[in-house]
Amino acid sequence: MARAASGGGDPARTLALLWDLDPPSPRGPRQRLRPAQVGDAAVALADAQGLDAVTVRAVAAQLGVAPMTLYTYVPGRDELLDLMVDLVHREELPALRGGWRERAEQVARERLDRARRHPWLLEVATRRRPPLGPGTIGTYERELVALDGAGLSDVERDLVVVLLGDVADGAARGGTAAGAQDADWWAASGPLLERVLDPARYPRAVRVGAAAGAEQGAAYDPGRALAFALDRVLDGVAALVAGRPPA
Known part of the structure; x- marks a missing residue:
């Protein structure tokens, strides 16, 4: 797969795919795969060989179907990329713990860990037109929940989530560049x-x-870089909300 940005597909087709809104018609040809199975196969290929290894032919081979059959499940390459991004955000995570500062650190470290497990995520720009599937929406909700009680306004809460993501992604990119x-x-x-x-x-x-x-x-050391940056960022957030009632 050539390098691409998430959000390049048709919005209606992408959302239907991510939320699995179009199950096969009982009168049509019987389909034995679900979109998530196609996406999981693509994620496994990207994890093992990089994003460029994810082609229609390679994913079809993983699933044991003909290449053209894959389009029965996923409309195109752009939609497949969105599905991959959303699926890695559906991975199960432990409960959030501690106060808002500890929870903010937790979600930032989760983002770093996600990028370490799936390095190709760093090649995909998602901010302008994120996939908005159940995985990415669920992750955004979790990150917002982490800031409960911090005394932030809704807009500030969103900006802090973006800032935490930028810090985690920066640490992840440095670690990827260092390499094994x-x-x-x-x-x-x-x-x-x-x-x-x-x-x-x-x-x-x-x-x-x-x-x-x-x-x-x-x-x-990406972990150490993230810890240092988080301390500085969260000190700033704490100073911003000092004296405010919890929100």
């Missing part, structure tokens, strides 16, 4: 970097980079 070969890269590059990085010329870069790497055990 990060340690091997540093081991191979370290001797050369020691030769070219002159502490007299780059005193702060050498000192701070060495301290951060020693503390984190790597050049970048």
